[in-house]
Amino acid sequence: MLKKFNLILFFTSLGLVNGCVGYPRLLNSAFDPSGRSLNSPATELNPHISGRYIVFTSDRRGSQDIYLFDRLRRSLIDLPGLNSLDTMTSHPTISEDGNYIVFIASRQGRSAIFLYDRQTRQSRNLTSNLPAEVRNPMISADGSRIAFESSVNGQWDILVYDRFGRPVKE
16 A cells, blocks of 8 residues: 555656646556566655656665656666666656756765766766765756756855756856
C-alpha cells in the first residue's frame, strides 16, 4: 500500500513541476518488480519532466543513481558513464531535447553541479572552481544555461552558468 501512495505522490509532483493545465495526471505505468520500468518497488526521488522525458533518482540498484524514462517509448533509457559507485546523485533535470542532464553529485562529502551529455556519454563538473555549497540545479530547455543556488557569498544566491562551466554575465 505504501508504494502505491509514493507512486501517486510522484506523479502529483510531476504535474507541479511541469505547470501545464490539466495536471496533475496519472501516467499509467505497469509495476515492474525488477526495476526496468518507471514504476518499481524502489524509492524514486526528485522527478523532473521535460517534453517526452522524465528524469529522477532511484535506489533500485542499491545506490542513489539517475534514471531516464522516455514517455513515448514507455521505457528506461540507458545512461552509460553517468552513474558510479563512489558518487551519490540527486536533483536531476533534463533539457527538452533530452541531450543534457544536470544534477548534483556528492563525492567524499563535497557536492558539485555536473552536466551529463548523452551524445558523448561524459559528465563535466561545472562548479569545480566554486568554493561554495550548491543546490537545486535547473537546465534551460535548449541545454545552454544552468541555474542553481550557491552559498558563495555567505547566503543562498542564484548563479547562472553556461554548459561549459562559465558564469553567464547578463
